[in-house]
Amino acid sequence: MVNGSHFDYIIIGNGLAGLQLALKMASDAFFDDKQIALIDPSTKEVDDKTWSFWETEPSQWRDLPYKSWRKAKIFTSEKTIDLELAPYAYKSIKAIDFYNYAKSTLQKCNNIHFLIDEVVSLVEDENVLVTTVASHFTANHVFDSRVPDAFYQDSESIKINQHFKGIVIKTNSAIFDEDHFTMMDYRLKDGPQTTFTYVLPFSKHEALIEFTYFTEHTVDEAIYDSYIAQYINDYLKIDDYKIIASEKGNIPMTTFPFDSYNTNSITKIGTGGGWVKPSTGYSFKHTEKKVVKIIENVKANRAPSANLFKNKYKFYDKVFLKVIKDENHKGEWIFQQFYDKNSIATMLRFLDEESTFAEELKIMSSLFSWSFIKAFFKTL
Numbered sequence: 001m002v003n004g005s006h007f008d009y010i011i012i013g014n015g016l017a018g019l020q021l022a023l024k025m026a027s028d029a030f031f032d033d034k035q036i037a038l039i040d041p042s043t044k045e046v047d048d049k050t051w052s053f054w055e056t057e058p059s060q061w062r063d064l065p066y067k068s069w070r071k072a073k074i075f076t077s078e079k080t081i082d083l084e085l086a087p088y089a090y091k092s093i094k095a096i097d098f099y100n101y102a103k104s105t106l107q108k109c110n111n112i113h114f115l116i117d118e119v120v121s122l123v124e125d126e127n128v129l130v131t132t133v134a135s136h137f138t139a140n141h142v143f144d145s146r147v148p149d150a151f152y153q154d155s156e157s158i159k160i161n162q163h164f165k166g167i168v169i170k171t172n173s174a175i176f177d178e179d180h181f182t183m184m185d186y187r188l189k190d191g192p193q194t195t196f197t198y199v200l201p202f203s204k205h206e207a208l209i210e211f212t213y214f215t216e217h218t219v220d221e222a223i224y225d226s227y228i229a230q231y232i233n234d235y236l237k238i239d240d241y242k243i244i245a246s247e248k249g250n251i252p253m254t255t256f257p258f259d260s261y262n263t264n265s266i267t268k269i270g271t272g273g274g275w276v277k278p279s280t281g282y283s284f285k286h287t288e289k290k291v292v293k294i295i296e297n298v299k300a301n302r303a304p305s306a307n308l309f310k311n312k313y314k315f316y317d318k319v320f321l322k323v324i325k326d327e328n329h330k331g332e333w334i335f336q337q338f339y340d341k342n343s344i345a346t347m348l349r350f351l352d353e354e355s356t357f358a359e360e361l362k363i364m365s366s367l368f369s370w371s372f373i374k375a376f377f378k379t380l
Helices: 016-026 095-106 149-153 221-234 284-299 311-326 328-341 344-351 357-366 370-379
Strands: 006-012 036-040 050-055 067-069 071-075 080-084 089-094 112-116 119-124 128-132 136-144 159-171 180-185 195-201 206-215 241-254 266-268
Touching: 006 016, 006 128, 016 036, 016 095, 016 112, 016 136, 016 284, 050 095, 050 284, 071 328, 080 328, 089 095, 095 112, 119 136, 159 221, 159 311, 195 221, 206 221, 206 328, 221 241, 241 311, 311 328, 328 344, 328 357, 344 357
Parallel strands: 006 036, 006 136, 036 112, 071 180, 136 266
Antiparallel strands: 050 089, 067 089, 071 080, 119 128, 128 136, 159 206, 159 241, 180 195, 195 206
């Protein structure tokens, strides 16, 4: 496109939120006569992460998941919890598969344009002026996935880092039970704080092993490596394996008011819009739902960001984060109570923000403790 081109919509960032939004626009005839640009400095040709999520069938993602599971385990220092997930399935999608699917689908649309560039600034006037490193454009509305600068300076909000490193290993022997994944294993800890191991067996010979922290601070990469190696040796009892891939990440679990940065002509999306579930760090299905709501709002001539969040779940998440911040070692107890005292279907509906008030009361009662009472009143 030429310098100064005008678009109906510009999407900044070709990550999960930007591409899901563009795909939903591409599938709706309402947007057929709208000019849409996606701006990102990356061509998205690197398999840089794995997205995992639960859902019931049918799925709009069809054959994209690399692997799915119907059974899970949670290990604590006190017990093993076996989970039958039906009617849900837990699924993993490789980022590169999602990127390739999205790009191949969107490139067939004559009204959708990929611009390899980096946005420098946005200025709102009659239209939004989008200035990039190489050019400038205007748009009626901008969907911006960049995290606001204010997030990094903010000291008022609760901020817990869900930070992790994972490696994919391959073994000569048939080691793994590919029908079960390990959602959380708390038996190996880095001191009195919330840390756990996560295991996704892709086959009998291949699995992702990830060591995760829910803490305010981060750690050096060598720390993750040490715990991963210890887990493989002590708990999986594997001494002969090859590392075939690795990934690192840091997901914000926070009460920062991302949605307050929405304006009449700019809507924050993705991590930059607060779409990551604060109490879990999951984003794939929450992104899917928020994209659907945005499309509904646009077609109804409402602000795209209208009613994207439910206040009661913001409150629940804030109470959880307050406990984790003040008493970080409580993480194991919290998740043991969550999954031991409630049905898995109830828990997943709660985490999907689809639960009934009766289910929420039951979940809250399972967590009844002085820690939660204090956090509840502090949050109020």
